[in-house]
Amino acid sequence: MISASNLIVQLSDKRVLHGVSLEARAGELTAIAGPNGSGKTTTLKAIAGETAYDGTVRINGHDITTLKPWELALKRAVLPQATVISFPFTVREIVRMGLSIGGGVGTALTDRIAQQALDAVDLTGFSGRFYQELSGGEQQRVQMARVLCQIWEPIRNGEPSFLLLDEPVSSLDIRHQLTIMRLARDFCARGGGVIAVMHDLNLSAMFADKMILMKAGRIRAAGSPQEVMTDSIMETVFGCTMRVNVTPLGTTPFILPHTAAH
Amino acid sequence: MSRSETMVADGRTEGLLARLRSDWLSGDRSRIARLLIAALGVITATMFCASIMTGAADASVSDVLLGVLGLNNVEQALSLRDRIIILDIRLPRAVLGLLVGASLAVSGVVMQGLFRNPLADPGLVGVSSGASLGAVLMIVLGTSVFGPLFAVFGFYTLPIAAFLGGLGTTLLLYRIATRSGQTSVATMLLAGIALGALAGAVTGVLIFMADDKQLRDLTFWGLGSLAGANWTKIMAAGPIIVLSLAVVPFLARGLNALTLGEAAAFHMGVPVQRLKNIAIVSVAAATGASVAVSGGIGFVGIVVPHVLRLIIGPDHRYLLPASALLGGTLLIFADMIARTIVPPAELPIGIITAFAGAPFFLWILLRGRTHMGL
Numbered sequence: 117m118i119s120a121s122n123l124i125v126q127l128s129d130k131r132v133l134h135g136v137s138l139e140a141r142a143g144e145l146t147a148i149a150g151p152n153g154s155g156k157t158t159t160l161k162a163i164a165g166e167t168a169y170d171g172t173v174r175i176n177g178h179d180i181t182t183l184k185p186w187e188l189a190l191k192r193a194v195l196p197q198a199t200v201i202s203f204p205f206t207v208r209e210i211v212r213m214g215l216s217i218g219g220g221v222g223t224a225l226t227d228r229i230a231q232q233a234l235d236a237v238d239l240t241g242f243s244g245r246f247y248q249e250l251s252g253g254e255q256q257r258v259q260m261a262r263v264l265c266q267i268w269e270p271i272r273n274g275e276p277s278f279l280l281l282d283e284p285v286s287s288l289d290i291r292h293q294l295t296i297m298r299l300a301r302d303f304c305a306r307g308g309g310v311i312a313v314m315h316d317l318n319l320s321a322m323f324a325d326k327m328i329l330m331k332a333g334r335i336r337a338a339g340s341p342q343e344v345m346t347d348s349i350m351e352t353v354f355g356c357t358m359r360v361n362v363t364p365l366g367t368t369p370f371i372l373p374h375t376a377a378h
Numbered sequence: 379m380s381r382s383e384t385m386v387a388d389g390r391t392e393g394l395l396a397r398l399r400s401d402w403l404s405g406d407r408s409r410i411a412r413l414l415i416a417a418l419g420v421i422t423a424t425m426f427c428a429s430i431m432t433g434a435a436d437a438s439v440s441d442v443l444l445g446v447l448g449l450n451n452v453e454q455a456l457s458l459r460d461r462i463i464i465l466d467i468r469l470p471r472a473v474l475g476l477l478v479g480a481s482l483a484v485s486g487v488v489m490q491g492l493f494r495n496p497l498a499d500p501g502l503v504g505v506s507s508g509a510s511l512g513a514v515l516m517i518v519l520g521t522s523v524f525g526p527l528f529a530v531f532g533f534y535t536l537p538i539a540a541f542l543g544g545l546g547t548t549l550l551l552y553r554i555a556t557r558s559g560q561t562s563v564a565t566m567l568l569a570g571i572a573l574g575a576l577a578g579a580v581t582g583v584l585i586f587m588a589d590d591k592q593l594r595d596l597t598f599w600g601l602g603s604l605a606g607a608n609w610t611k612i613m614a615a616g617p618i619i620v621l622s623l624a625v626v627p628f629l630a631r632g633l634n635a636l637t638l639g640e641a642a643a644f645h646m647g648v649p650v651q652r653l654k655n656i657a658i659v660s661v662a663a664a665t666g667a668s669v670a671v672s673g674g675i676g677f678v679g680i681v682v683p684h685v686l687r688l689i690i691g692p693d694h695r696y697l698l699p700a701s702a703l704l705g706g707t708l709l710i711f712a713d714m715i716a717r718t719i720v721p722p723a724e725l726p727i728g729i730i731t732a733f734a735g736a737p738f739f740l741w742i743l744l745r746g747r748t749h750m751g752l
Contacts (some may be wrong), residue, residue: 168642189647202495203637203692206405216631244405
């Protein structure tokens with residue numbers, strides 16, 4: 117389990133997180149949503165150990181400030197929003213970098229894991245392509261494959277591993293949005309945990325076990341999609357009056373921008 | 379060779395070529411890289427021997443070799459002249475060429491990895507100018523102001539001064555060009571020009587103050603040359619260069635991860651701050667030591683890594699050793715041209731590397747505009 121308590125983050129002299137506490141359990145996909153500038157990405161960066169914060173973040177009970185970078189890297193992997201590279205790496209070389217942590221594994225195994233990761237993000241046959249020549253969405257999927265390689269066991273030494281995804285589907289077409297979300301779901305089903313910063317409320321509602329809605333550096337609502345996706349919460353958080361609907365055969369809420377009142 | 383043997387050999391070559399081809403297509407360049415490093419090892423050794431055997435004067439290497447080993451008989455007794463030419467002029471020169479070339483190329487690779495950009499090079503961004511300033515400071519003020527330092531550090535004083543000059547410039551440049559883990563290429567290059575100009579101006583003041591003997595020292599030193607190579611210089615710069623070259627392979631995985639960004643490298647388990655500290659000190663030490671013994675030799679640090687990246691890719695585990703070998707070979711080769719093209723005089727080697735390197739650098743700029751964040 118990842119638990120963050122009372123996170124406060126100050127960027128230059130502006131406070132961007134005002135005491136954020138959350139829990140993300142193994143086996144569950146936790147989605148963080150909210151308007152632009154609400155502190156979603158900052159929260160994820162604090163949990164990743166990348167941004168300085170006040171408060172505590174624990175992964176499986178270990179305070180992350182007491183862990184060495186490589187110990188942390190074996191417990192959680194992080195997908196950044198976009199990655200620009202100025203060197204001509206091939207897709208295969210990038211993906212295999214994920215496997216070099218902790219001394220790495222044997223070459224044959226490395227190749228197999230890297231191949232499986234590429235298959236999983238629907239990039240079979242891309243291993244020889246140059247990263248710089250791919251489209252934004254393809255690059256995002258390559259990074260996803262690298263992240264999967266870093267944490268290729270959802271449960272390692274009896275402890276669950278975590279994926280921290282920062283807008284994992286932001287540059288993807290609708291088919292690959294589903295591919296990546298299913299992949300994250302599958303990772304949870306196999307015992308790992310996922311925290312994803314999401315912009316798409318409908319995808320979040322479809323795939324998340326728990327949704328956290330943030331506004332202005334604070335958590336405004338947290339719970340199952342059914343609990344969180346209500347007309348009144350949507351209006352408080354996004355400042356926009358919309359009607360939440362429910363799919364005909366099920367309980368998954370969805371929201372159409374068409375319902376917004378002007 | 380019989381026909382069947384030819385066929386076997388062909389089959390083997392074809393097998394290897396086919397494997398390399400399929401490696402290339404699947405984006406795995408590790409086998410190609412290992413083969414290239416082995417080939418470069420052989421080429422470097424050959425170039426090293428060739429450099430000892432060529433020169434304006436005739437001198438028989440085999441006689442000297444036999445003489446050193448005590449194998450020559452009385453009739454072939456070694457002439458003192460041959461012995462001096464080979465052992466005290468050509469050999470130290472080849473050794474120094476190898477060390478300086480390797481150090482310049484490797485400094486380029488590490489600096490480019492650190493700044494996450496293929497255009498960063500100690501020569502271009504002012505680090506060499508900073509190192510020069512340190513060295514000139516010692517040459518001009520050495521005996522008067524820094525006399526006690528010479529007493530303590532002996533012939534290491536010049537490399538140490540150059541190292542400190544290079545270190546200061548690198549730290550300053552990194553501070554200016556990198557903000558919260560993001561390096562701006564434009565800022566880096568422009569700040570490099572400014573720092574280089576500033577170091578140059580201070581160097582100019584020092585040259586203005588220098589007396590005739592110091593001016594002579596400065597002129598010969600500043601042209602960028604291996605001409606003054608001797609065992610003392612190798613003793614002074616060699617250990618520093620060898621130490622830096624020995625340290626950087628341990629940075630290879632970290633530098634690979636760093637190409638994805640500082641945050642990503644940290645996520646992947648790299649202790650980023652420590653990596654950067656070691657990288658900066660290594661670059662400053664290697665550049666400082668090289669500049670101290672050979673003056674400013676430009677473009678090796680940018681051309682060598684760039685050519686190699688085209689063939690074996692940017693993986694630092696292979697790029698570092700391959701660059702060291704190719705850098706050493708190229709500098710020995712450039713030095714052979716420098717001392718044989720206008721005999722009995724010789725051209726400063728910096729002129730040759732600039733003639734070959736500058737157009738190449740322009741070509742890189744034209745070709746790679748989209749890929750280098752320019």
